[in-house]
Amino acid sequence: MSDSSSPERLLEQNVFDEWPDAARTLFDGSSLASKTGFTASLLTVDANGHVRTSLLGAGELYAPDSRSLCVALWPQSRTARVIGQTGRAALTFVCDEAFYQVQLRLTPLTRVTGDDSGLVYLIGSIDTGEAQSVRYARLTGGITFELEGDGKAVLDRWERQIEHLKQAAAAASR
Template identity: 55%
Template sequence: MSSSVERDAARSLDQRRFDEWPASLRALFDGTSLASKIGFSASLITGDVGGHLRTSLLGIGELYAPDSRTLAFALWPTSRAARTLASPDHSVTHAAGYPVSHEAHAWAPRHDYRRAHAALTFVHDAAFYQVQLAVEPLQNAGVEGQDAAEAGSGLALFLASIDAGEIQQVGYARLTGGITFELSGDASGHKQVLDRWQRQLERLRKAAHARLAADGGGAA
């Protein structure tokens, strides 16, 4: 009997849901200790008006969590993902009934923002994560008097709230990595990349907190 129970446990899928970033992910997306996070990649999945799914890879220098239920991220403005997420034709408004899980999220219900669907997937701590996001462009976010895209050195900035998050693990195997990378070049080149990431994250941080403060939200 016990061996049968053990076999069933080994084969079982451990599937957990969350609507706030777990502590380990808040630490991952906190914009600090970037050198120790080199190699991490997350896949941002978007769907265009034609129903085609697109995947964009984001590194740790393009992801920042300003509070427990929010994620700010940066994309190249010419990318298909950026155009899709910024397109009014592809988005739906909160007032039209977008199914946002966090009605208490101060910045969500107060304004008729156009918001798009996206999913962020990645591997962390031997588990697979999939996070459904409600996304809006970070425009005119009041970053030192500049438009957010201008402040981001040409990057398009977005702010998303967690609609639903899911963690998956199985008992018979352990994920050893997702999509990972290593920096090319020498130590000087690595420093230049880390410095660029830090500048990007600082702009994301300022833009995200400016938007949340303007809309009555606060860091959680």
């Protein structure tokens, strides 16, 4: 991790190619109920130069190791289609009082037995990541949400999705 800040600079920028501890904990697939409300933006650029965004929660993101991220997407989403063509995306989120932007190279994962979710699973390696913060303001959150209705059903679905991401990531590493 490098720090491009100096005493004169207000912007602190850390560049990384491995998940910092706070981000790795966020994407470890555990304690999903405590991570409800967290939102990350997965951004792609299509052939026409249009930016496409999918908003993802903690139940759709899993880091199997310090340099990778698994993602669960609906196959009909524009973001999934663009990733299928380019293999590239950027993930942005707020964590540990900093704004993160992580450039990812993504490839499909094989479906796991018993998964009837219809989701597409991808695994991405970190091309480069940046965490930015400023000394005069503290980021307290990014895009957040509250579950409506049967929140337990969503958490149960997330648990299954994370388990499928873990199985697919493990099968890919063999």
